[in-house]
Amino acid sequence: MTAADRQRLSHLGVLEAEAIHVMREVASEFERPVLLFSGGKDSIVLLRLAEKAFRPARFPFPVMHVDTGHNFPEVLEFRDRRVLELGEELIVASVQESIDTGRAQELPGEPSRNRLQTVTLLDAFTRHRFDAALGGARRDEERARAKERVLSFRDTLGQWDPRAQRPELWNLYNAFVHRGESVRAFPISNWTELDVWRYIEAEDLEIPSIYFAHRRPVFDRDGLLLAVSRFLPQEDGEATIERSVRYRTVGDMTVTGAVESTAATIEEVIAETEVTRVSERGQTRGDDRASEAAMEDRKREGYF
């Protein structure tokens, strides 16, 4: 093997180096960045990448969870433990508080709080004067994301205009914003779902137990297997059944569907993901299935 053959990175190595570069750019070029952490697999990867970018120093930003209140208890427990282990600062921005103070209104017939998260997120931006948020979104998640930039610019109302995106050339990110404007930065834009799972395996990262097969009482709504919980009343004909399931994403319990699975280890999860024919959002995100352009609409309004 010649030196030039040896001096090559695997594709995960390239993606990791790129993500670290993005994190350091954001930390350098913005005054008050924040890292969004939900306890989900993508943001778990972000935390590891932040360790890789900044250790042995502390993170140059706090960690924030936009808490819908509709959580899987396993995920909340994991969130608090993980941030404590890291010794970093955790900010919890609460959707429940936005509702209680009248900033956000729940609509009848819409149990999900994903839409309301937008209000909570933007209010937290104002309160903490954040000008950049690092998030774990990926371009392979669905079609509107495929054109979003790594540094995605938001106007003073937090809104995204897909027609007015800045060209993004080489690894030269334009981080100039006026007061009140901000960016959402996505270091793992170029990762696929499988890349994330493989990275979790390679780095031996702990993830909440709901990502592995477990027996859970669920019910079927429009083909989604939803968890039985106090947040979501079952309708007539929606009988509780117990199944061996795991989650591909974690989010608002009322719209996050489980997949039937017996995968109890990360290797088994990867094996299942390699052969699946349905995207994670298609299979597990009830609110994105509602319309073809659902995600695009939410993002225009300022959704993460």
Added chain:
Amino acid sequence: MAAERELLRIATAGSVDDGKSTLIGRLLLDAKGLYDDHAEALAPEDLANVTDGLRAEREQGITIDVAYRYFATPRRSFIIADTPGHLRYTRNMVTGASTAALSLLLIDARTGVVEQTRRHAYLSSLLGIRNLVACVNKMDLVGWDEDRYRELEADFLAVVAELDVPAARAIPVSALAGDNVVDAGTHSPWYDGPSLLTHLEEVDVTAGRNLDDLRLPVQWVVRPSGGPHADYRGFAGQLAGGVLHPGDEVVVLPAGSRTRVARIDTYDGPVDEAFPPMSVTVVLEDDLDVGRGALIAGVDRPPVAARELEATVCWMVERPLQAGQRYLLKHTTNTVRATVEKIHARIDIDRYEGQDTDTLELNDIGRVTLRTSGPVMADPYTSNRPTGAFILVDETTHDTAGGGMIRATAEGETVATKRSPGVTWHRGTLAREDRWDALEHGGATIWFTGLPASGKSTIAAALERELLARDRHAYLIDGDNVRHGLSGDLGFDAGDRSENVRRVAHVARLFADAGTLALVSLVSPARADRENARRLHDAADLAFLEVFVDTPVEECARRDPKGLYAQARQGRLSGLTGRDAPYEAPAEPDVVIRTQDESVDAAVHRLLALLADRDL
């Protein structure tokens, strides 16, 4: 990392009709990079819709931006940057191509090589892509005619021959039917080359990477505050060129300090070797003041710290680019201001010809010269993409206004090196910031010009006293005193006067660089000489204030403290400025002092206020 699969970034461009989207749809579908729910939302034959992301674009039926697609095979992972091919989307094509290692072109077998083919090939070559693949598509519509394919293959290779592309090939395909996309088709027994996917799996993904010249732009300083690692200083960044080992001697630019690499750290522990595109943290042997924007380079062939860049620019905003405009220029991790010195030509990207122009419009590509406010540690783009690329950002709107590829660089010291071109500028091991920080203030030059006996030295001396009383280093460089030593060899003809001004300008610049306020009191009658002095300071990023001491010649002759005007009247002195030698008053001085209307005290206080105003 567990998987040894490599990553290939692909750029593709094409129009609505040539079947590009269908081809990508086919590639994704057959290589199983496409989920059923992404495919089933649309009509089954219409693979193209898979790749059209946004609602507005679906409604118009065209791809208007850059969309990124992902798929993988057991051998490789692929990222496709998918862009529209029309001339008015040149900026999107350039964006998509900027990160790609391979460019995928579409040729419709019925229409053959068209302007768009030439355009894509040119842009790919311009952006430094070493691998070009042309899919000759819709072969089914020409009856899989081998002669037709060979003709188009030859046409394509003739286009490539005009460009700088080391590896190019054509493949006959039918995107709709799938022949030769993933698997070999049954319709082209005469074709013995690889299918598109096989070629994508085999092509060299690292072609063009520069492993010879070490380049590590410093992105972030890892500096724990307190704790067990309180003494740690690591310089973090992504390798942009070369191979780095512990113990290597390196130079830190622009300061020019040399040191050695003590350790290369990663989160997973120290490593013996770092190469592009790794993100690492480097610990240096010496305790140097290194910050974001500095470049750690090899000692053999470090880049010049350039102040003048000749570059090819792709213009990306409505407001046209014109000479004299200023933009922010981001190069690696370093941002400076850049002024457009000259626009040399617009390039006709269909015909590969330059055309004279003085503006570049949206989607134009042209050659320009830029002058920067600070050093840019740049390489030609053709020798290293990461250190040869930059973006221009509009200072007002913050839009990304252009992308640039550096062709050549020059240092700013053009005036000083005029007669001694072989002499290079020695950079002290201390940075200017170090000196200025120690003094707790920076330097600048205040240049007093005016007729003999106009009051320049009186005002400058009073200002010097006031500054020293305020603990500011100031030094009066008086024209008369300089004539005793530094310029003792010079007379008073126009050439010698000009040379005297040049020398004083250089001395003032050194004082200013050292952190002193250099107060120059010098008749300096020629506007051009004063302009040179200003340029010299601009090039060194030092402030230069021109103060015009405006006293009428009659008044100067009346004051005449040195008796010069009296001697001239008596015919004992010739060439006295204002009397029988010309004085060119400044066109746009920073300050005008009319000594008949303003006291010395008032003038000095006005200057002090101005200095405070400008943070000097």
